[in-house]
Amino acid sequence: MSGASAPYGQTSDPFAARAALLLVAFLWGVNYIATNFGLRAFSPWTFRTLSFLAGAALLAMLAPMIGASLRVHKVSDRVHLIASGLFACGGFGALSAIAILYTSTGRAAICAYTMPIWVALAARVFLKESLTTARMISLALCAGGLLVLLWPLIQAGVSLGALAAIGSAICWAIGIVYLKWARVPAHPLAVAIYQLLAGALVSIIGMMFTGLGVDGPIGVLPWFGLLYGVVAGTAIAYPLWFKVLDRLPAGTAGLGTLLVPVFGVIASSIVLGERPTPADLIGFALILIAAVIALRAPAQPIQT
Numbered sequence: 001m002s003g004a005s006a007p008y009g010q011t012s013d014p015f016a017a018r019a020a021l022l023l024v025a026f027l028w029g030v031n032y033i034a035t036n037f038g039l040r041a042f043s044p045w046t047f048r049t050l051s052f053l054a055g056a057a058l059l060a061m062l063a064p065m066i067g068a069s070l071r072v073h074k075v076s077d078r079v080h081l082i083a084s085g086l087f088a089c090g091g092f093g094a095l096s097a098i099a100i101l102y103t104s105t106g107r108a109a110i111c112a113y114t115m116p117i118w119v120a121l122a123a124r125v126f127l128k129e130s131l132t133t134a135r136m137i138s139l140a141l142c143a144g145g146l147l148v149l150l151w152p153l154i155q156a157g158v159s160l161g162a163l164a165a166i167g168s169a170i171c172w173a174i175g176i177v178y179l180k181w182a183r184v185p186a187h188p189l190a191v192a193i194y195q196l197l198a199g200a201l202v203s204i205i206g207m208m209f210t211g212l213g214v215d216g217p218i219g220v221l222p223w224f225g226l227l228y229g230v231v232a233g234t235a236i237a238y239p240l241w242f243k244v245l246d247r248l249p250a251g252t253a254g255l256g257t258l259l260v261p262v263f264g265v266i267a268s269s270i271v272l273g274e275r276p277t278p279a280d281l282i283g284f285a286l287i288l289i290a291a292v293i294a295l296r297a298p299a300q301p302i303q304t
Contacts, residue, residue, distance in 0.1 A: 043213025
């Protein structure tokens with residue numbers, strides 16, 4: 001990585017960014033399992049606070065080793081990064097953790113990753129990103145797959161877990177589209193640190209009202225969940241994601257994250273024994289096709 005990055009919104013479309021997006025999707029998909037483990041001992045607020053603060057600290061230590069500048073020159077740019085982070089990290093992190101407490105890990109991942117729909121629509125309105133034929137087909141498949149997956153939850157009545165997960169998706173979309181709109185010229189590590197610290201602030205405020213929320217002795221699995229969340233889910237995945245967002249249109253990047261719930265549900269099935277139904281498999285297939293179409297389609301320049 002170089003010491004500086006082009007402003008967000010100056011879109012190019014390299015193969016490396018798509019490969020990085022696949023890696024991010026895998027890391028975040030497995031992170032739902034890690035969060036499940038962590039929440040067995042920590043409250044959502046405590047778990048996210050520790051993950052965000054430790055992740056930001058790791059990135060701050062990494063920056064001088066690779067010659068990355070963490071300087072953000074303009075006060076307005078810092079404000080933009082913090083404002084975006086309050087939604088993309090703070091709101092998403094807290095609400096997605098709460099969702100895992102009140103619904104299955106796989107279902108939480110599915111509801112949370114309705115975010116590509118909100119990102120693509122918001123990017124069309126606020127960033128003037130064109131809804132190409134490939135992107136509209138991808139969105140339609142995405143919506144169909146999610147409807148199949150969400151139908152059991154709809155039939156059972158909307159739960160607190162489902163509402164929290166959908167709320168986390170909307171928070172994420174707001175933060176990502178805001179960041180693309182702001183076009184902050186900063187290195188991805190700097191962007192990630194500001195975003196993580198903003199997320200930690202939200203979680204710390206939550207802890208002030210609810211307490212530490214640590215339940216008894218902390219076993220091996222919760223510590224493993226926290227470690228994975230800090231290193232893989234935060235310190236590795238977030239800089240990669242912001243680099244991807246720098247290189248791809250918001251709509252394409254958002255649709256690429258459709259693979260996160262696929263990885264999350266597969267991991268939940270293997271590790272937690274949550275078995276997908278035949279309807280689930282149909283939904284996953286539609287989402288997988290939607291993600292492949294989005295990732296294979298050429299990027300369209302932002303229209304002004």
